[in-house]
Amino acid sequence: MTNVYKWYKLSRIMYEIKLTLLAKFLTLLIRLVFGCFIPYSADIGKGTVFGYGGIGIVIHSRSKIGMNCIIDQGVTVGGKNKEYQVPVIGDNVYVGAGAKILGPIRIGNNVVIGANAVVTQDVPDNCVVAGVPGKIIKRNININDYRR
Numbered sequence: 001m002t003n004v005y006k007w008y009k010l011s012r013i014m015y016e017i018k019l020t021l022l023a024k025f026l027t028l029l030i031r032l033v034f035g036c037f038i039p040y041s042a043d044i045g046k047g048t049v050f051g052y053g054g055i056g057i058v059i060h061s062r063s064k065i066g067m068n069c070i071i072d073q074g075v076t077v078g079g080k081n082k083e084y085q086v087p088v089i090g091d092n093v094y095v096g097a098g099a100k101i102l103g104p105i106r107i108g109n110n111v112v113i114g115a116n117a118v119v120t121q122d123v124p125d126n127c128v129v130a131g132v133p134g135k136i137i138k139r140n141i142n143i144n145d146y147r148r
Helices: 003-018 020-034
Strands: 076-078 100-102 128-129 136-137
Touching: 003 128
Parallel strands: 076 100
Antiparallel strands: 128 136
16 A cells, blocks of 8 residues: 555645645645545655555644654644644654644654654653653653653
């Protein structure tokens, strides 16, 4: 199966060279083929992987995601009503299945967000977050202990 990140990257390139209509078409194609919403206007770093072909992933159009992140199926990265800012996710972040990252927050580098966690507050570097609402359950982690 093809990689949804490659399709996103192609739509992002079209957007950057001002071929917005083609970028919108590719975003629609991503939605139809992969069952996710990964818009061309989101800033997603190199090496990011969308688990299970990106099924059910929704990313806000102004979100920023760092390099080498793993985002599992069913994840939402989005804003909140009456808030303009959206999440900014650092490098080497693992986001577990079904997790929600909402509002004007920053997720640090080398962070693990557990499955189905709902994160609405900033998370510093090198932490594990789990629960509803998301709470830091471990600090000063080595991200390599948690990556596949």
